[in-house]
Amino acid sequence: MAGGSADQDPLSEPFALPRITVQTCEDPVLLGRDEFGDALGHAFADAAHVALQGQNGAGKSQFAYGLLAQLAAADDVRIAGSDITGLLLGRPYTGTAHRRWQATGTADLEEHAALLERLVSVMDERLAALPDRVDKIQPSPAVPLFVVVVEEFPGLLRAAGAMPKPGRGERSVLDRIRAANLRLLSEGRKVGFRVITLAQRAETEAMGGGYARDQYALRLSFRVPGDSLEMLHGPAVRELAQRHATAKPGVAVLSAPGRNLVRVRVPYLGAYAEYCDRIATTARKEP
Ligand SMILES: Nc1ncnc2c1ncn2[C@@H]1O[C@H](COP(=O)(O)OP(=O)(O)OP(=O)(O)O)[C@@H](O)[C@H]1O
Ligand SMILES: [Mg+2]
Known part of the structure; x- marks a missing residue:
């Protein structure tokens, strides 16, 4: 890892x-x-889910804007998911083929559970339809890869957890969200599902449990305290902890299987309107 003082940081x-x-x-x-x-680079055809953590203002959403702006035009990709903020998904996608796979806002949290369950049922259909002697699908325009973005997952769980208790024999929205998320994470890779989860801190509970968190192969941490950094990248990251606790927005630590742990500067898309424009001009239109 290159050292040097902060003003010599090649990522500044x-x-x-x-x-x-x-x-x-x-x-x-x-x-x-x-x-x-x-x-x-990273090809989404590679079977990896993506975890992004970082404190308030550290650059998670901006990074996600950049990823989605690059992906939205691909014929064999659908940008799906849950976004309680309604900025990353939703409005920018109006009129595109992606919008029907997205749930936004906090007015109707049941919609988020229902959307994730709808994705699980597509996943189940695909799993059931796998031919003999085949253990994964090849995404295509007819069988697209679903990039399932979950913006501020801990916040979604908190909001769902604050809902009134369900009636007898009914499942809570919180349980439904957790269960669907876990199934997409654990079984979706083979059949074209890639989850991208954003969280301020990727704590075990906040990520839907240890087993859920273990499913993320590609992990990026924007500015976070040392304990959060180690939580996601392991003890090898300890020497970076102090420096990374004050990282500039857009500077991240990245780890993935078969790659050395690296510090990276992620690309910056600029104003929010630029994200909206890029999606509007490039995303596949509703058929
Ligand atoms: N890659 C980048 N390069 C330069 N500046 C950036 C970069 N990413 C983010 N910023 C700056 O940091 C601000 C906050 O970024 P962003 O909204 O992505 O943070 P966040 O991690 O999503 O925070 P929150 O948890 O509050 O949603 C941006 O408005 C921008 O000014
Ligand atoms: Mg954000």
Whole structure:
């Protein structure tokens, strides 16, 4: 890991996300640049769920804007998920093929449970339809890859947990959300589901339990306290902890199987209106 004082940090300068879009989930999206200026890519066709943590204002949502702006034009991708903030998903996707797979806001939390369950049923259909001697699907325009974004998952769980108790024999919205999320995480990879979860702190409970959290192969931490960093990346990250506790927005620690732990600067899309424009101009329209 390169050292140096903060003002020599090769990651101190922001860089703008170029106007790039992928045509298929096989193509890599740009995740960021490492300390040597090398670009890091990730193809969503690779069977990895993605966990993003970071304190308030650390750059999680901006990073997600950049990822989704790169993915939204791909024929074989649907951008699905739950967003209680209604900024990342929802309105920017009006009129696109993605919108019907998204639940937004906090007015109707049952809608979020129902949406996740709808995704689980697509997953179940796909699992049941796997031909003999085949253990995974190849995403295509007819059988698209679902990128299931869950913006502020701990907040969704908290909001669902604050709902009135369900009637006798009824399942709570909280249970339904947890169960559907866990099924997508544990069984979805083979059949074209990739979950991207955002959280301020990826604590075990807040992520739906230890087993759920273990399912994320690609992990990025924006500015977080040392204990949160170690929670997601293991003890090897300890030497970075102090420095990363004051990281600038858009600077993250990234780990993934088969990669060395790296510090990265993620691309910056700019104003929110730019995200809306890119989705409006590139996303696949509603058929
Ligand atoms: N990659 C980046 N490069 C430069 N500045 C950035 C970058 N990402 C974020 N910022 C700045 O930080 C601000 C906060 O970023 P963002 O909204 O993504 O944080 P967040 O982690 O989602 O926070 P919250 O938990 O409050 O939702 C942005 O409005 C922007 O000014
Ligand atoms: Mg945010």
